[in-house]
Amino acid sequence: MLKYIISKIKKIYPDPESEKAIMGSVVYCIHHKEGCQWSDELRKLKAHLNTCKHDAVLCAAQCGAMIPRVLMQDHLRYTCPRRRANCEHCHKEFSGSALEEHQGNCGHEPVYCENKCGAKVQRRHTQQHIQQHCSKRLVPCKHCGQSYTQDTVSAHGASCARAPVACPQRCGASGVPRADLAAHLRDHAAAAAAAALPCSFRDAGCRFKGTRQALEKHTEESCQQHLALVSALASRQARQLDSLRAAVARLSVNCSGALVWRISDWAAKMAEAKCKDGVELVSPAFYTSQYGYKLQASLFLNGNGAGEATHMSVYIKILPGEYDALLRWPFAHTVSFTLFDQSSSPDRACNIVESFVPDPTWKNFQRPSKEPDALGFGFPRFVSHEMLKKRNFIKDDVMFLRVKVDPSKIVAV
Numbered sequence: 170m171l172k173y174i175i176s177k178i179k180k181i182y183p184d185p186e187s188e189k190a191i192m193g194s195v196v197y198c199i200h201h202k203e204g205c206q207w208s209d210e211l212r213k214l215k216a217h218l219n220t221c222k223h224d225a226v227l228c229a230a231q232c233g234a235m236i237p238r239v240l241m242q243d244h245l246r247y248t249c250p251r252r253r254a255n256c257e258h259c260h261k262e263f264s265g266s267a268l269e270e271h272q273g274n275c276g277h278e279p280v281y282c283e284n285k286c287g288a289k290v291q292r293r294h295t296q297q298h299i300q301q302h303c304s305k306r307l308v309p310c311k312h313c314g315q316s317y318t319q320d321t322v323s324a325h326g327a328s329c330a331r332a333p334v335a336c337p338q339r340c341g342a343s344g345v346p347r348a349d350l351a352a353h354l355r356d357h358a359a360a361a362a363a364a365a366l367p368c369s370f371r372d373a374g375c376r377f378k379g380t381r382q383a384l385e386k387h388t389e390e391s392c393q394q395h396l397a398l399v400s401a402l403a404s405r406q407a408r409q410l411d412s413l414r415a416a417v418a419r420l421s422v423n424c425s426g427a428l429v430w431r432i433s434d435w436a437a438k439m440a441e442a443k444c445k446d447g448v449e450l451v452s453p454a455f456y457t458s459q460y461g462y463k464l465q466a467s468l469f470l471n472g473n474g475a476g477e478a479t480h481m482s483v484y485i486k487i488l489p490g491e492y493d494a495l496l497r498w499p500f501a502h503t504v505s506f507t508l509f510d511q512s513s514s515p516d517r518a519c520n521i522v523e524s525f526v527p528d529p530t531w532k533n534f535q536r537p538s539k540e541p542d543a544l545g546f547g548f549p550r551f552v553s554h555e556m557l558k559k560r561n562f563i564k565d566d567v568m569f570l571r572v573k574v575d576p577s578k579i580v581a582v
């Protein structure tokens with residue numbers, strides 16, 4: 170460069186004097202623009218350039234490149250193809266060009282996993298990482314066989330339909346798949362229902378059913394409830410009994426207006442009447458009709474009042490009845506008493522009949538109070554003891570007495 174410049178000057182100024190003058194002129198270093206401050210006579214420039222730090226010289230490592238002195242150290246260290254350098258990852262020594270090729274391939278360089286798991290592993294271990302350790306590698310669910318990334322497979326297991334779960338009934342069945350649990354529990358329910366025993370207080374209203382153990386526990390725990398159920402049942406049954414009794418009484422009551430009274434053990438009863446005062450036999454109560462007067466006959470075998478010791482006396486009593494409020498008072502119906510002659514030939518039989526029409530002024534025929542009068546109305550001298558011995562009024566120690574009420578005009582409403 171310098172030679173070229175000087176030869177140009179020599180052509181322009183062929184005169185040696187003027188060449189001398191030119192060589193003595195003051196110039197700047199040709200690297201003035203790059204920052205060199207040197208300035209002196211032109212003839213000294215050549216010598217300066219031999220040391221100018223901005224002037225390019227051949228690479229000291231003989232790579233062939235021209236490098237400014239000031240950059241030589243950097244060139245030798247970093248860019249010269251003939252430099253020697255160590256790989257920062259594997260620390261092996263390379264020439265510059267070999268290092269450039271080596272970079273990007275070094276097996277020791279940490280690189281991000283290509284599955285984007287976030288892990289950095291040395292390049293030589295990436296295959297092993299992807300196959301064995303990467304959290305994003307696909308693994309099969311051991312229950313259903315479907316593929317999941319390794320970091321989600323356990324979360325999947327918490328909901329995998331084929332993953333085994335423990336039976337909440339603790340039946341001991343091992344590994345019921347989650348999807349089959351509902352059916353499994355239905356089986357339990359069906360079996361339990363089939364084996365369920367009813368509570369022994371079922372008839373009292375307890376609806377419990379269960380296994381033998383459950384039933385034992387229930388029976389132990391439910392004393393109070395069972396007692397209440399039984400008590401309620403007893404009350405219900407008592408009410409039913411009451412209404413049944415009333416129904417039976419209604420059905421068995423005599424509502425015909427006529428009573429045929431059978432007096433058995435006659436001789437013994439007569440003997441008792443003779444040795445005791447006022448022995449009275451009373452008949453079952455009877456009604457003149459379904460809603461009529463309630464009556465009862467009474468009999469003194471040894472007589473009373475005017476017939477005492479000589480006659481058998483009969484009376485009719487009006488008892489307080491359920492329909493008295495609807496009936497006409499005083500009682501005004503004819504009453505007749507018939508003592509049957511039990512003769513074996515009926516056409517020769519001769520019954521004794523007495524009847525009376527009630528006297529409306531007689532207090533016995535007024536509506537009876539709760540405590541009826543001891544004595545009714547009737548015949549103190551119904552039949553004499555002499556007459557009783559005749560005919561067949563007593564046969565087989567039995568006597569029959571009929572009490573009959575004239576059925577007309579009984580009910581007032």
Ligand SMILES: [Zn+2]
Pocket residue numbers: 198199200205206207217218221222223224
């Ligand atoms: Zn210079």
Ligand SMILES: [Zn+2]
Pocket residue numbers: 228229230231232233234244245248249250251
């Ligand atoms: Zn070089």
Ligand SMILES: [Zn+2]
Pocket residue numbers: 256257258259260261271275276277
């Ligand atoms: Zn390396």
Ligand SMILES: [Zn+2]
Pocket residue numbers: 282283284285286287288298299302303304305
């Ligand atoms: Zn990975």
Ligand SMILES: [Zn+2]
Pocket residue numbers: 310311312313314315325326329330331332
């Ligand atoms: Zn699964």
Ligand SMILES: [Zn+2]
Pocket residue numbers: 336337338339340341342353357
């Ligand atoms: Zn089970």
Ligand SMILES: [Zn+2]
Pocket residue numbers: 368369370371375376377387388391395
């Ligand atoms: Zn029970």
